[in-house]
Every structure is written in structure tokens, then in C-alpha cells.
Amino acid sequence: MIKYVIGLLVSILAVAFFRAVSGLLTNAVKDAMQPEAKPGSGAPPPSEASTRLRKCKTCGTFAPETRMLRHSTRDAEIFFCSKECEKKEG
Ligand SMILES: [Zn+2]
Numbered sequence: 001m002i003k004y005v006i007g008l009l010v011s012i013l014a015v016a017f018f019r020a021v022s023g024l025l026t027n028a029v030k031d032a033m034q035p036e037a038k039p040g041s042g043a044p045p046p047s048e049a050s051t052r053l054r055k056c057k058t059c060g061t062f063a064p065e066t067r068m069l070r071h072s073t074r075d076a077e078i079f080f081c082s083k084e085c086e087k088k089e090g
Pocket of ligand 1: 056057058059060061080081082085
């Protein structure tokens with residue numbers, strides 16, 4: 001009878017041990033297989049395509065279009081680097 005109980009305990013322990021080991025192995029494999037998480041890698045860099053350099057009509061300074069004062073005329077667009085240049089040009 002006691003042999004039976006010991007055998008049962010040993011088998012239970014063996015199963016528990018096997019499960020623990022296989023669980024660790026599974027986790028290790030999962031960690032190895034998973035690619036590294038790269039936070040923020042999906043966000044593309046801000047596009048500079050729309051930011052073109054424009055020449056100030058008055059002083060000839062080049063500056064990004066978004067930072068310049070724009071005057072649309074019938075034929076073209078005129079850019080000024082500052083209010084002062086805008087005034088000078090009239
Ligand atoms: Zn200017």
C-alpha cells in the first residue's frame with residue numbers, strides 16, 4: 001500500500017516537474033521567436049516634401065515656404081521673408 005502511495009506521489013511530482021520544465025521551455029522559445037518590440041517604429045518621419053525653399057522678392061533670402069509671407073498674383077506667387085520686405089516691395 002505504501003509503495004503505491006509513494007509511486008503515486010513520485011508520478012505526480014514527475015508530472016509537475018515535467019510541466020514546469022516544458023512551460024519554461026515554451027516561454028523561452030516564445031521569447032526567442034518573438035521579434036523585438038520597437039515602440040514608435042510605425043510612425044513615419046514628418047514629410048519635408050511640402051516645405052520648399054522660396055526666395056524673398058525683396059532681399060533675395062531663401063526660406064521655407066511655410067515660414068514666408070505669400071502673395072498670390074494672377075501669374076505667380078510672390079514670397080516675402082518678413083513684413084518689412086513685404087512693405088518695401090509695396
Ligand atoms: Zn526679405
